[in-house]
Amino acid sequence: MSEDLMTIREMSETFGVTPRALRFYEAGALISPLRKGQMRLYSRSDRARLKLILRGKRFGFSLDQIREILELYNPEDKNLAQTQTALATARDRLSDMENQQAELGQAILELRQQIVEGEASLARLKAGQAAPTSLEER
Structure with missing residues (x-):
């Protein structure tokens, strides 16, 4: 993989989240990984967004509030x-x-x-x- 792109496994390991959580955030339009066939590839932008999502969750923000801020x-x-x-x-x-x-x-x-x-x-x-x-x- 390129330095700029991460697989779902790499994202899971790096951020301590499950692949299911990443797919959930994708389904909720919070992150938008590139798709290469069945493979999801996460960019620097996705990583930055995920950091904000996780910080927002830690502070108790709702997903709607997080989405509004990200948008x-x-x-x-x-x-x-x-x-x-x-x-x-x-x-x-x-x-x-x-x-x-x-x-x-x-x-x-x-x-x-x-x-x-x-x-x-x-x-x-x-x-x-x-x-x-x-x-x-x-």
Whole structure:
């Protein structure tokens, strides 16, 4: 293979994705490998797009959001629209993640408290003392 083109196996190994995932991204028009018979050949552009797809997935972007950003690629305007859209999407996602983090933090605190109460109840039971009959009574 040429330095500029990679097979599906090389792409899979290089990026740690399955061939099925690559075919899925192709079916979703996120990447467009060259076809030589049954063989898929991925260009530098495909590799760059795949890097962006994987980064977007890691950040929790939807495939539609990733597709929208990729479709805005336009070096003639120095990718101004693409960058603006990517930043807006990133800000929205960060806000969602921060809200989820706060909710998760609260849930962790509550679960820790339930564990402390459960351990105290278990200790009372082992000592032969009466304990509340349900978690709601605690």
